[in-house]
Amino acid sequence: MLHRERHCPDKEGEILRCLVPKPVGYKKPFSWPRSRGEAWFSNVPFKTLTESKKQQNWVRLVGDRLVFPGGGTSFQKGVKGYVEILKKIVPLQSGAIRTVLDTGCGVASFGDALIDYNIITMSIAPRDIHEAQVQFALERGLPAMLGVLGTYRLPYPSRSFDMAHCSRCLIPWTEYDGLYLMEIDRLLRPGGYWVLSGPPINWKAKFTAPDGTTKDPKKELTRLEYLASRLCWRKIKAKGPIAVWQKPNNHIDCIQKKNDLKSPKFCVENDDHDDGWYRNMEACITPLPQVEHAEDVSGGVLENWPKRLSMIPPRIMLTHDIKPKDFLEDALMWKKRTSTYGHVLKSLSSGGYRNIMDMNAGLGGFAASLSKYPVWVMNVVPHDATNRTLGIIYERGLIGTYMNWCEPFSTYPRSYDLIHADNVFSLYMNKCDVINIFIEMYRILRPKGTIIIVDHVDIVVKVKSHTDQMRWHTKVSDTEDGPFGPRKLLFIDI
Numbered sequence: 335m336l337h338r339e340r341h342c343p344d345k346e347g348e349i350l351r352c353l354v355p356k357p358v359g360y361k362k363p364f365s366w367p368r369s370r371g372e373a374w375f376s377n378v379p380f381k382t383l384t385e386s387k388k389q390q391n392w393v394r395l396v397g398d399r400l401v402f403p404g405g406g407t408s409f410q411k412g413v414k415g416y417v418e419i420l421k422k423i424v425p426l427q428s429g430a431i432r433t434v435l436d437t438g439c440g441v442a443s444f445g446d447a448l449i450d451y452n453i454i455t456m457s458i459a460p461r462d463i464h465e466a467q468v469q470f471a472l473e474r475g476l477p478a479m480l481g482v483l484g485t486y487r488l489p490y491p492s493r494s495f496d497m498a499h500c501s502r503c504l505i506p507w508t509e510y511d512g513l514y515l516m517e518i519d520r521l522l523r524p525g526g527y528w529v530l531s532g533p534p535i536n537w538k539a540k541f542t543a544p545d546g547t548t549k550d551p552k553k554e555l556t557r558l559e560y561l562a563s564r565l566c567w568r569k570i571k572a573k574g575p576i577a578v579w580q581k582p583n584n585h586i587d588c589i590q591k592k593n594d595l596k597s598p599k600f601c602v603e604n605d606d607h608d609d610g611w612y613r614n615m616e617a618c619i620t621p622l623p624q625v626e627h628a629e630d631v632s633g634g635v636l637e638n639w640p641k642r643l644s645m646i647p648p649r650i651m652l653t654h655d656i657k658p659k660d661f662l663e664d665a666l667m668w669k670k671r672t673s674t675y676g677h678v679l680k681s682l683s684s685g686g687y688r689n690i691m692d693m694n695a696g697l698g699g700f701a702a703s704l705s706k707y708p709v710w711v712m713n714v715v716p717h718d719a720t721n722r723t724l725g726i727i728y729e730r731g732l733i734g735t736y737m738n739w740c741e742p743f744s745t746y747p748r749s750y751d752l753i754h755a756d757n758v759f760s761l762y763m764n765k766c767d768v769i770n771i772f773i774e775m776y777r778i779l780r781p782k783g784t785i786i787i788v789d790h791v792d793i794v795v796k797v798k799s800h801t802d803q804m805r806w807h808t809k810v811s812d813t814e815d816g817p818f819g820p821r822k823l824l825f826i827d828i
């Protein structure tokens with residue numbers, strides 16, 4: 335699957351320096367929540383899935399619109415009924431499950447259905463034969479990005495997701511010494527759930543897999559059960575097409591199994607388990623933070639959503655660089671800051687934005703301050719930021735990814751309505767040509783989208799000279815610190 339991973343040009347001359355034009359006939363996307371079910375075909379003019387997945391009801395072409403009836407390979411009759419079954423196995427309504435990873439998401443109908451439970455899903459799939467699937471998901475206003483379980487770790491920290499899901503996602507879980515399931519184990523928080531549907535669950539007969547090989551589901555299920563038990567997971571239940579396992583709250587019992595030669599080894603204790611930027615996956619169990627008692631939760635207990643958005647994330651207690659006081663001050667600062675965002679606030683209130691990108695998300699304060707609006711935020715933490723805060727962001731019940739802004743983001747053109755760049759240019763000014771960053775921002779932004787740049791006044795002046803070159807409409811304004819504050823806001827409407 336290396337061929338489906340991110341690939342960036344190595345040489346300067348190979349980088350495209352042009353603005354990606356919108357397709358002919360592009361129209362403003364439907365606003366949320368209508369966009370969940372409908373999109374303009376002219377905005378994402380790709381027909382393959384409307385034909386190849388017609389029976390499975392992923393997406394239909396009706397006149398000039400793409401219609402998403404909520405079907406999928408494992409839920410042809412609709413994802414709502416599928417989630418009803420799942421609800422009987424895991425506590426979807428309790429607030430205990432907030433962050434979900436859907437591997438092999440199709441058009442993200444599973445993630446869409448979970449929104450009704452206040453659950454936010456990072457839906458990922460590669461750019462493969464399922465033409466434009468992730469682009470459809472984003473056009474619907476659903477959180478999604480390109481991603482594949484192939485060679486590298488996924489770009490998220492350890493212990494991030496409360497639940498991971500795969501419905502016939504074609505990932506060979508038991509191959510390569512269980513490498514891919516061990517990556518899911520790294521990403522699940524203690525006590526997190528793994529949901530699998532499709533073969534080999536509840537699959538009676540032998541069948542032919544997409545690679546043409548014949549599979550024996552009974553044998554495959556036995557291998558899977560064995561692998562899950564070696565990861566110290568507990569099978570909770572299998573009901574209809576769905577089976578669910580749960581990761582332990584800590585590794586006290588699992589460490590005792592260590593002497594059993596058949597158990598996979600633990601990864602090196604002092605490795606950086608949160609590193610998810612071009613790090614090869616390893617077939618080992620990511621050790622959980624140590625605890626004293628068998629009933630303790632490694633890394634600390636999280637409150638249920640929505641309380642966990644504002645509680646001090648337990649990871650802060652484990653880091654030396656950020657103190658609880660810093661977290662509380664940051665939250666206060668964001669309340670003041672967002673109130674200075676003028677016309678952006680008006681658009682937020684009137685439903686003008688849905689998909690929002692925070693290019694340097696820090697502790698997730700910007701996203702947290704937007705929680706009352708019907709938007710979702712991709713919280714990006716640059717892999718080279720001074721503090722790698724993505725784990726804290728996930729503990730707050732928000733989602734995001736690592737990134738290097740000298741490279742393109744794993745997304746399609748025109749996928750975000752609003753891009754927020756706080757201290758991004760001071761971080762990258764001397765790392766790569768900032769014009770390339772602007773070109774990438776333009777690619778990601780939807781037509782008529784907005785960019786907010788916040789930086790030291792010297793940087794804002796430099797940035798403005800570039801944006802003037804791009805012939806963008808800009809307006810400089812004060813932050814919460816007023817006219818004498820050292821930092822300025824630059825609003826760009828494209």
Ligand SMILES: C[S@@+](CC[C@H](N)C(=O)[O-])C[C@H]1O[C@@H](n2cnc3c(N)ncnc32)[C@H](O)[C@@H]1O
Pocket residue numbers: 335405406407408409437438439440441458459460462464467481482483484500501502503504505
């Ligand atoms: C048959 S479709 C199922 C889609 C969706 N889960 C559903 O039930 O409708 C298989 C999905 O798995 C994705 N996929 C295949 N191999 C993958 C891999 N190694 N990592 C992540 N996704 C993968 C495909 O791109 C596609 O989205």
